[in-house]
Amino acid sequence: MPLVSMRQLLDEAAKGGYGVGAFNVNDMEQIQAIMAAAKETNSPVIIQASRGARAFAQDRFLFHLILAANELYPEIPIAMHQDHGNSFETCKSAIELGYTSVMMDGSLKEDGKTPSTFEENVAVTKKVVDFAHPRGVTVEGEIGVLGGVEDGHGAGGSGLEHITDPDQAVEFAERTGVDALAIAIGTSHGAYKFSKKPDGSVLKMDVLIAIHKRLPNTHLVMHGSSSVPKDLQDIINQYGGKLKETWGVPVEEIQLGIRNGVRKVNVDTDNRLAITGAIRKVLWTTPEKFDPRDYMKPAREAMQKVVATRMTQFGQAGHAGDYKPISIAQIAKGYADGSLTTQPLVAAR
């Protein structure tokens, strides 16, 4: 099976009423963990790489690892996605490398830190859409600004400072033609999302619902959606780590989002915690060990467990074989003839 367009994967998720986890990768073991979890749960997958990951792993290594995943698991649809592209050039390079989806995060300027203006965001995102769609590549945009920083990317601060305005979201989607839209509803990147236990009203679900009603064909994306489970934090701290107490986004909140148009859920922190906890445990309890496989294997298994759990919770489990992949060339035709339009509902304007 060739790499699949993320648009197709999310369109299918919308039909089936489920969400798809988008898991970040930097190395071979993380890709193996995701694929093993996908096989275990029979799930379609989105594998995503940030700019930091592309620099760390080197583009060619990373891309060939994805091809290997594709070769070894032909029954699993895989979309390869650029996470948080900071510029047209970053997205263009991912598309030229063979990624089937890119995020142009124009909510921030090219430095990945300073919030941009609405017009700047529209202009750069539209430019990426105009380059990507004729090539059959999916585009995710972002409107509003998330809290926190991850991989050096982010405006910092709390997730409640720049909540997405539904009117702006609709105008943004209409003017850019993005396939998927990341919205800011109170989530933050990184491990330290909330400093007290979330009470079930941590996310601005009314904003999400308002946007979904008017943009039913634009797939909504939740970033910063790790749940930061206490048991994973505890393993790290039990074996010499020093994490401060923190809370993530409860899975029930994500599931509420999925019932209201969220089709892509970004998860990175939970996997980082699982890997680090597993490695710490081995090094702390058996300090005589020095073969990297002695700790990389449990680390990979710990990540697989988290990913498989999320795939089941998001509802994508069992759906890998629901559909045949449409070729990227066919997807490009769909954009050209208007059958893949994401324009807002006229009645809702």
Ligand SMILES: [Zn+2]
């Ligand atoms: Zn993000």
